[in-house]
Amino acid sequence: MPTIETPVRSAIEFSIAVLCYRAEEEIIPFVENLHKIMSLFRFEWELILVANFWQGLNDRTPEVCRELAERLPNVRVLAEPKEGAMGWDMRRGLSACRGKYIGVIDGDGQFPVEAIFSCFAKIKSDDFDFVKTYRVHRQDGLYRTLISIIYNWIFHLFFCGSDKLRDVNSKPKIMTRETYRKMELRSNDWFIDAELILNCIDLNLRVYEIPVEFHSLGGRKSFVKPGAVLEFLKHLIEYRYRRSQRAGKRI
Ligand SMILES: Nc1nc2c(ncn2[C@@H]2O[C@H](COP(=O)(O)OP(=O)(O)OP(=O)(O)O)[C@@H](O)[C@H]2O)c(=O)[nH]1
Ligand SMILES: [Mg+2]
Structure with missing residues (x-):
């Protein structure tokens, strides 16, 4: 199962972290669409799905994101118990990005x-x-x-x-x-x-x-x-x- 500890394969040009907080199944079309467009690029890229969760809450986002990462190449998942709100997720996501260019976007499709x-x-x-x-x-x-x-x-x-x-x-x-x-x-x-x-x-x-x-x-x-x-x-x-x-x- 791809995790954030996946070793570096080669120089990645562009990484984008997608904030998926409590999105559950609603994240699927957003990621599929983004992945389809990214696949047109001829350089190395990666998507980081930030699926951090509050312990004790019934939130299917981590498993939905793991399923996406299993079937889509160049997708990794961060799914850790949350220690903070949006800022914590964003910092975790950006720090996990290995690209020469890195970025972040909300996964709620807005x-x-x-x-x-x-x-x-x-x-x-x-x-x-x-x-x-x-x-x-x-x-x-x-x-x-x-x-x-x-x-x-x-x-x-x-x-x-x-x-x-x-x-x-x-x-x-x-x-x-x-x-x-x-x-x-x-x-x-x-x-x-x-x-x-x-x-x-x-x-x-x-x-x-x-x-x-x-x-x-x-x-x-x-x-x-x-x-x-x-x-x-x-x-x-x-x-x-x-x-x-x-x-x-x-x-
Ligand atoms: N609200 C909230 N969002 C989080 C948290 N952690 C990460 N996020 C992400 O932050 C992104 C932005 O949050 P939103 O609530 O959509 O912020 P917004 O678009 O400014 O406001 P609304 O869409 O009106 O709620 C979302 O894509 C979430 O995935 C968190 O703890 N709380
Ligand atoms: Mg929003």
């Missing part, structure tokens, strides 16, 4: 898989450090759009210079391995997306953004609660404090 290829083509052809999308059309309703507007507004208020970058939480996010290696990421929750962008700013990286359409959720209700904005605010204050501490040490 972002079109094609966006992965637009981002990958851009980072490769124009030598950027980090390429992400921003959502121009959202079909996920007023509630989520409003939360995102408040989220981004607070972010830009806190960090001058960040206003050149739109839509902190949009994915896919693709970067070079070298970029990821330089970053200092510690968030276990939704703040991870902001942390990635703040690292881009602090490290003065070359970032490019591509417009994307964001689809509705379909079956399930949004996982994002209004409290996420307060949690975000708390993390922003902490990040600013840490940043000033770092600057203080350098003087």
